Amino acid sequence: MRGQRASPALAGADLVEAIPQLGAFGAVEVEDLFALPSAQLTLHQALEVARRASACASAGEGVVISTGTDTLEELAMLCALVRDPSDAPIVLTGANRTAQAPGADGPANLLDSVAVAASSASAGLGAVVVFAGEIHAATTVRKVDSTGPAAFGSPLTGPIGRVVGGGVWLAAVPRPVPRLVPAALHGCVPILTAALGDGGESLRAASERADGLVVVGFGAGHLTPGMLDALRELAARLPVVVTVRPERGAILHDTYGFHGSERDVRSSGALCAPLLSPVAARIALLCCIGANLDRDRMATVLRAWDV
Numbered sequence: 001m002r003g004q005r006a007s008p009a010l011a012g013a014d015l016v017e018a019i020p021q022l023g024a025f026g027a028v029e030v031e032d033l034f035a036l037p038s039a040q041l042t043l044h045q046a047l048e049v050a051r052r053a054s055a056c057a058s059a060g061e062g063v064v065i066s067t068g069t070d071t072l073e074e075l076a077m078l079c080a081l082v083r084d085p086s087d088a089p090i091v092l093t094g095a096n097r098t099a100q101a102p103g104a105d106g107p108a109n110l111l112d113s114v115a116v117a118a119s120s121a122s123a124g125l126g127a128v129v130v131f132a133g134e135i136h137a138a139t140t141v142r143k144v145d146s147t148g149p150a151a152f153g154s155p156l157t158g159p160i161g162r163v164v165g166g167g168v169w170l171a172a173v174p175r176p177v178p179r180l181v182p183a184a185l186h187g188c189v190p191i192l193t194a195a196l197g198d199g200g201e202s203l204r205a206a207s208e209r210a211d212g213l214v215v216v217g218f219g220a221g222h223l224t225p226g227m228l229d230a231l232r233e234l235a236a237r238l239p240v241v242v243t244v245r246p247e248r249g250a251i252l253h254d255t256y257g258f259h260g261s262e263r264d265v266r267s268s269g270a271l272c273a274p275l276l277s278p279v280a281a282r283i284a285l286l287c288c289i290g291a292n293l294d295r296d297r298m299a300t301v302l303r304a305w306d307v
Contacts, residue, residue, distance in 0.1 A: 001037075001068075002099040008035045010099060015066060019107050024166065025118040029061075038068025038075070038094075043185035043286065046071075050078045057087035062117030065092045066110060069143060069151050072129065076138035077280040078185075080127040081287050085176040090127040091117045092138070096151040105132065105149040112163040119168040126174055128160070135161040137174040139305070142247065142277050155247035156275060178301045182290025187211030189285055191278045193245065194218050200230030212239040212289055214282045219244065221251030221262035221274060228260045228268065235269030239289065239298055242270045243281045249274045250307060271298055275305040 002009045012030040022028050033049055034041065041049075053063045067075055072094055079090045093113040095106030113130040116122050127138035131152040136159050144153040153159075161170035190206040193216040207213060207230075215231060217223050221244055223231060234240055242265055244251060251274040252262040266272060273281050284305075288298045 006098040008037065012066065015110055019111055021111055022114055025114050028114065038071040041071060046075055046078055047182065047185045049075065050082045053079055053090045054083040054087065057083055057090050060088050062088045062122065063090045064113045064117050065090065067092060067094050069094045069096050073141060073143055073277065074279050074283050076127055076129050076141055077283040080138040080177050081180045081284065083127060084179060085126065089117055089122040089125040092129045093131060096147060096149055103149065115163050115166045116168055121168045121170055124173055126176065130163060133163050134159040135163065139174065139177055139276065139280060178304055180287040180291050180301065182287045185286050185290050187286065187289055189214060189282050191216060191282055194223050194227055198224050199226030203227055203230040203234060207234050207238060210238060212285045214278055214285060215240060215242045215270065216278045217242055217244045217265060219246065221265050223260045223265060225259050228264050231270055232268045239285060239295060240270040241281045241285050241302060242272050243276055243278055244274045271302045273302045273305040
């Protein structure tokens with residue numbers, strides 16, 4: 001992005017040519033898929049990007065995806081799900097400041113990302129986000145700052161490593177995630193967040209044309225009584241995934257006993273994935289629907305993000 005009112009203007013080759021230090025990591029092949037702000041990407045286009053990246057990674061090539069930060073979190077989750085765990089790494093990055101802004105962060109992020117994609121230390125790393133010198137697992141990363149250079153964080157786990165002077169240091173390697181191969185990403189999957197006094201009307205209204213739902217509960221997996229009643233009705237006919245509002249989230253099992261507690265949510269027929277952000281949970285559910293999984297198989301996949 002550049003210009004008085006920033007809009008897409010730089011191709012991949014422009015980004016690479018502006019960073020001669022990339023030559024230290026060998027040949028960089030550039031491919032432009034879409035010249036769009038990430039807020040304009042469709043589900044179909046996002047799947048095309050993830051499939052292309054996965055194909056390159058399957059051939060043993062480290063991959064870097066430069067994309068807008070608005071939906072980078074969702075694209076990272078999608079890449080994590082569609083790739084084979086044994087493939088080369090897929091690294092996602094971008095810039096939170098425009099190309100002409102003082103302190104533009106794009107070049108440094110791209111250089112660090114290529115360092116990660118090219119490093120032998122990245123074997124088995126999966127899909128990750130590299131931003132502001134930090135490496136984050138694709139399934140736990142969240143956008144935490146709208147405008148600052150440290151745009152991404154992992155509130156639940158912290159970063160898994162760092163990039164310093166072109167060197168890659170890893171403190172941890174994410175656990176492999178279940179692979180999903182959706183034929184397509186389609187349908188309507190709204191995200192509904194629990195709020196004070198919600199009687200369940202929003203859930204019922206959103207479900208009228210929905211193919212699935214993501215419900216974001218309070219605290220440790222609680223809902224208002226009205227939302228719980230609606231959840232039970234809807235989970236009987238739609239796939240519903242429940243996550244929670246806190247960034248360091250979990251759904252308890254048997255601590256509270258009031259109507260709308262975690263015991264009720266877990267027995268409602270909904271699927272629990274509290275370790276995923278709401279938007280990541282939506283991508284996971286869309287992939288499950290696109291792969292034509294039944295409820296039991298969906299539960300097996302999503303169990304990876306529950307405790």
